[in-house]
Amino acid sequence: MKYTAKKRKFLPGRFMQDVSAWVLIAPALCALMLICWRPIFLGFKMAFFDNDGLKYVGLDNFKLVVSDVLFIKALKNTTLYVVWSLIIGMGLPVVVAILMNELIHATSLIKSSLYLPQIVPVIAVSLLWYFVYLPDGSGLLNSILGLFGLSPRVWLQDARLTIPLIIISMTWRGFGFTSILYLASLQGINRELYEAAAIDGAGFLRRTVKITIPHMYPMIMLFGINQIKSVFNIMVEPLSMTGGGPDNASLSLGLQSYRYAFQYFRMSESVALSIVMWFIIMGVTVIYIYADKKLEQ
Amino acid sequence: MHIDWERKKSGALLPVELKNIRGKLIYFTILVIVLIIALICLVPVLWLVITSMKDVKEIYQVPPTLLPKHIDLMKFKRVWDKMSFFKYYKNSFILCAGAILADIAISGLAGYVLSRLRPHGIRAVHTAIFLTMLIPGTVSLVPLFKTFLDMPIIHVSLVDTYIPMWLMACANCFNILIFKSTFDSVSKEFIEAAQIDGCSNFGIFLRIVMPLSLPVIMVIAILDFTGVWGEFLYPYLLLQNKDLYPVAVKIYDLKVSGGGILLDEYMMALFFTIIPPVILFIVFQKQMMNGVSFSGGVKG
Numbered sequence: 001m002k003y004t005a006k007k008r009k010f011l012p013g014r015f016m017q018d019v020s021a022w023v024l025i026a027p028a029l030c031a032l033m034l035i036c037w038r039p040i041f042l043g044f045k046m047a048f049f050d051n052d053g054l055k056y057v058g059l060d061n062f063k064l065v066v067s068d069v070l071f072i073k074a075l076k077n078t079t080l081y082v083v084w085s086l087i088i089g090m091g092l093p094v095v096v097a098i099l100m101n102e103l104i105h106a107t108s109l110i111k112s113s114l115y116l117p118q119i120v121p122v123i124a125v126s127l128l129w130y131f132v133y134l135p136d137g138s139g140l141l142n143s144i145l146g147l148f149g150l151s152p153r154v155w156l157q158d159a160r161l162t163i164p165l166i167i168i169s170m171t172w173r174g175f176g177f178t179s180i181l182y183l184a185s186l187q188g189i190n191r192e193l194y195e196a197a198a199i200d201g202a203g204f205l206r207r208t209v210k211i212t213i214p215h216m217y218p219m220i221m222l223f224g225i226n227q228i229k230s231v232f233n234i235m236v237e238p239l240s241m242t243g244g245g246p247d248n249a250s251l252s253l254g255l256q257s258y259r260y261a262f263q264y265f266r267m268s269e270s271v272a273l274s275i276v277m278w279f280i281i282m283g284v285t286v287i288y289i290y291a292d293k294k295l296e297q
Numbered sequence: 298m299h300i301d302w303e304r305k306k307s308g309a310l311l312p313v314e315l316k317n318i319r320g321k322l323i324y325f326t327i328l329v330i331v332l333i334i335a336l337i338c339l340v341p342v343l344w345l346v347i348t349s350m351k352d353v354k355e356i357y358q359v360p361p362t363l364l365p366k367h368i369d370l371m372k373f374k375r376v377w378d379k380m381s382f383f384k385y386y387k388n389s390f391i392l393c394a395g396a397i398l399a400d401i402a403i404s405g406l407a408g409y410v411l412s413r414l415r416p417h418g419i420r421a422v423h424t425a426i427f428l429t430m431l432i433p434g435t436v437s438l439v440p441l442f443k444t445f446l447d448m449p450i451i452h453v454s455l456v457d458t459y460i461p462m463w464l465m466a467c468a469n470c471f472n473i474l475i476f477k478s479t480f481d482s483v484s485k486e487f488i489e490a491a492q493i494d495g496c497s498n499f500g501i502f503l504r505i506v507m508p509l510s511l512p513v514i515m516v517i518a519i520l521d522f523t524g525v526w527g528e529f530l531y532p533y534l535l536l537q538n539k540d541l542y543p544v545a546v547k548i549y550d551l552k553v554s555g556g557g558i559l560l561d562e563y564m565m566a567l568f569f570t571i572i573p574p575v576i577l578f579i580v581f582q583k584q585m586m587n588g589v590s591f592s593g594g595v596k597g
Contacts, residue, residue, distance in 0.1 A: 018416035020498050028407030028473060029422065035468035036429050039437035039444060046440060096334055099327045102308040104300075106332070112582055113335035119578045120342070121527020123545050124570045127552060128341055131348075131564060136357065138560060140344050143361040176338055180586070187307045194309050204323055207309040233435050236530060240549055254435070261439045262534065274435045281433060 047272040051265075061272035065260075071273075073248055074256045077163065078232060081252060084164045085231040089171040090224055096175065097182035098212055111183075114176025122173070126240040129169035130156070133241075156242050159249035166237050166250060178223060182216060189215055225288050232281050253277050342571065349564035356560060376565045380551070380558070382544070389526055389543040389573075392459050396466035396525040397518050403467040405514070408476025409502045413488065430470045438530075445535055457538050462531060472517055479513045480506055516584050523574040544570050 050057050065071060100110065117125070132140040133155035142152035156162050189212065197207045235254030238244055244251040244259075253273065261270035302312040314320035348356060350365040350372065377383070410416070411423055445455045455461050483506055491501050507514065526545065533546045542550060548570045551558060558566075578585060 017414070017498075021410050021414035021416035021419075024406045024414070024498060024502070025410040025419075025422070027403045028467065031403060031464055031467035032426070032429065032470070034444065034449070035441065035465055036434075036437070036470070037425075038449070039440035040432070042440035042443070043436040046443075096331065098309075099331050102305075102310050102324065102327050103331060104302075104305045105328055110331055110335045111586065112578075113338045115582075115586070116342070116575065116578065117338050119523055119574045120571050121523075121529070121545050121574070123527060123529040123549055124567060127548060127567055128345055128571075130552075131345065131567075132341055137359055137361070138348075138356045140341065140348075146360050149360075172338070172341065189307065191306070191311075194311060197309075198311055198314070204309055212309060229433055233433065240529075240552070257435075257438075261442070267439050267443065271436065271439050274438065278433060278436050 043271045044275065046268050047275050049268055051268045053268070057268075061268045062276065065269050065273045065276065068256075070248060070251060070256060074251050074253045077249070077251055078234070078253045080163045081167060081234050082228055082231050084167040085170070085227060086224070088164065088167050089175060089227060090220075092171065093175045093178035093182055093223075094213075094216060094220060096179040097186055097216075098208055100179065100183050101186045101212075111180060114179055116176070117173045118177040120173065122236055123240055125169055125173045126237050129165075129172070130241050132169075133165055156250075157246050159246050162242055162246065162250040166234075166241055167231075169241070170231075170234075170237060181223075182219060185216065185219055186212065221292050225285060228284060228288070229281055232284070233277070342575075345564055345571075346568055349561050349568050351561055353559050353561055373565065376562045377569065379562065380547075380566055382566070382569055384540065385542055385544045385547045386569075386573075388541055389545070392462055392528075392532070392543050393522050393525045395459055395463045397521045399463045400466040400469055400472055400521050401514060401518065404469055404472040405476050405507065406502060407473045409480055409506055411473065411477040412480035413501075413506070414498060426470045426473055430474075441531075442534055456535055457541060459532075459541075461535050462525065462528060465531065466521065466525065472521075475513070475517065476510075479510045483509050512584070512587075515581075516587065519577060519581050519585060522577060526574050 046053065047061055048056060048058060050060075096114070100107070103110070120128070131138075134140075134142065135152065135154040135157055136142065137146060137152050139152070139155070141155060145152060155165055193211050194207055197211060202210065233254045234252045235258055238250045238252055238255050239258065242250045244255050254277070257270045257273040257277070260266050260273060300315075302315045305312050305315070310320060310324060315324055347364060350368060351362070355362060355366060411419060411426075445461045447454060487505050487509070488501055491505050496504065526543075528543070529545045529549065532543055533549065536542055536546065539547075539550065548567055551563060551566060
């Protein structure tokens with residue numbers, strides 16, 4: 001049952017009601033103002049002032065940040081993070097959800113296992129996978145190599161592997177949960193569609209491609225853009241797993257912004273960089289939505 | 298083995314097809330693949346527990362041992378004491394409890410006002426809260442940090458307190474909207490009856506709306522706990538006194554500063570970090586899985 005508010009006329013009795021209502025929501029509004037709204041305005045202001053916040057410097061902070069030698073490197077890496085996360089992390093939950101939707105055995109056990117990594121805190125996941133990737137014989141991957149008599153090798157310290165390996169650790173945490181979200185929507189598909197397709201002679205694969213995936217399409221697009229947005233801002237994972245190394249091979253824009261603020265103590269430049277990131281991600285979102293509309297036509 | 302295929306209510310494979318050998322083959326292939334994927338979700342955690350119970354020499358042994366040679370349960374206690382984990386657990390629990398209480402009280406009230414009282418001008422607030430969810434929060438890291446160093450109006454520094462994290466828990470747009478949609482479905486008759494009895498708005502919230510929404514409040518409390526337990530960045534930046542560190546920050550600090558801790562002991566510490574949310578998950582699985590459906594509802 002939905003409660004719908006009617007348009008009310010102004011009455012003195014109502015006025016007191018309204019005041020008491022505003023009093024009850026006031027703490028939340030204060031918190032939102034302090035935590036969510038004010039910092040955005042403050043950030044845009046800071047970016048145009050020097051690091052002490054006293055002198056107006058125009059676009060100097062932006063120029064400084066963008067002309068830094070590491071900016072292009074970080075931008076390239078961040079793009080790589082996003083691309084790898086789309087390669088590794090976007091299709092996997094779709095496939096897992098489709099497969100799980102077929103099962104009637106061990107479903108609750110499987111669901112729990114898939115959900116479990118989501119419960120592990122991000123920082124613990126990063127450190128856990130840091131151990132999985134340890135370069136000497138002690139890491140899980142090298143232990144597995146050891147079982148086959150192969151000698152250990154470096155993982156995170158390999159500049160070509162470090163980004164995909166970090167993405168794998170993040171995918172491990174998130175894909176199961178996303179699968180469960182997809183699964184919930186798949187269970188709403190009308191069985192008759194599959195029956196009709198079966199009568200027309202379509203096999204399992206054809207039915208999946210022609211019925212299941214089109215049903216999931218809007219959700220895939222939504223999760224896709226959310227994933228791009230969150231991976232674009234990646235910071236804690238490289239900070240805790242590699243510190244940005246080897247030789248800045250895993251340095252992301254988010255981590256660069258963190259370094260400006262908390263290692264070099266150049267707050268204004270840090271904010272300027274995050275504003276640059278903000279505009280990039282907004283641009284990507286707009287293009288994405290536009291492309292999505294075009295594709296749908 | 299007889300399997301009742303008619304139980305199968307969803308999916309592209311139809312019960313009829315599963316009665317022939319081809320269908321069964323496809324079905325069991327899928328089952329095996331999914332079981333392997335589910336196992337991959339568990340293996341890193343299991344490996345962590347097993348490895349943490351080996352001693353350092355055994356960890357580096359080639360070829361590696363599958364299980365520790367001797368299982369020494371007292372090791373858990375030794376490592377726990379050596380790193381004084383009790384202190385960090387206590388910190389984490391205080392941090393979580395405060396955040397949960399703050400979130401439920403303040404977001405709950407906001408949800409109640411949005412859902413039931415709807416004073417003049419509430420529409421704008423509703424829209425603002427919805428839009429806030431869409432804006433990426435990256436820009437606010439540094440300004441927020443500065444805010445906590447020097448709070449507006451009162452000019453107090455909140456460094457070395459848990460108040461910033463509690464305040465952030467209150468400003469949770471997502472939970473406000475979940476509370477709103479939960480309270481939307483509380484039956485109107487109860488509320489009208491209470492109004493006739495002369496109950497105030499706050500009284501209705503406390504005595505009627507909240508108790509009737511207890512299952513959802515529980516899910517939010519659990520999700521808050523797992524979220525705040527793992528919160529790393531802000532506590533790390535805002536707590537300078539290491540004695541105040543919650544577990545999630547301590548575990549990172551141990552990696553960075555080292556301090557005479559062996560690999561196996563460190564892995565055990567990581568296990569201590571993971572275990573409370575995992576236990577909570579095992580106990581409240583059902584509630585959390587239901588939580589998935591409502592989080593999907595708000596997002597999608």
